[in-house]
Amino acid sequence: MGTIKLKNIKVFSYHGCLAEEGRIGSDYRIDLTVKGDLSRSAITDELKDTIDYVHLNKIVKEEMTIRTKLLETVAERILDRVLKELKLVQKVKVAISKINPPIGGDVGMVTVSRSKSR
Numbered sequence: 001m002g003t004i005k006l007k008n009i010k011v012f013s014y015h016g017c018l019a020e021e022g023r024i025g026s027d028y029r030i031d032l033t034v035k036g037d038l039s040r041s042a043i044t045d046e047l048k049d050t051i052d053y054v055h056l057n058k059i060v061k062e063e064m065t066i067r068t069k070l071l072e073t074v075a076e077r078i079l080d081r082v083l084k085e086l087k088l089v090q091k092v093k094v095a096i097s098k099i100n101p102p103i104g105g106d107v108g109m110v111t112v113s114r115s116k117s118r
Contacts, residue, residue: 006053013067098111
C-alpha cells in the first residue's frame with residue numbers, strides 16, 4: 001500500500017448558500033489523499049501502473065467549477081469520481097477549505113473533510 005497526497009490545490013469558485021457567493025466567488029484550498037497498491041509501479045517505473053496525480057488534480061479542478069451550495073456535495077462528487085476513474089485507488093480523502101468565509105467573524109477558513117473506501 002502507498003499514499004499519494006496533493007496538498008494546497010488552489011482554485012477560485014462560486015460555492016455557497018448565499019446569492020452573493022454565487023456572484024463574487026471565493027478562494028478555495030483542496031487537499032486530496034489517496035491510498036492504493038503502488039508496488040507494481042515502483043518496479044516497472046511506468047505511469048500506467050500507478051495512480052496518476054495529474055488525473056487527480058484534473059478531477060478536483062473540474063468538480064470545483066460546478067456551483068453547489070454545500071462543500072459536502074463537492075467533496076462527494078470528487079470522492080465518487082476518483083473511485084470510478086482510478087481503479088488502483090482503494091481509499092480517498094478530500095478536505096475542501098473556503099478561505100475567508102462570509103460568516104460574520106474573523107475566520108481564516110472553514111474546512112469540510114470526507115473520505116471513502118472501496
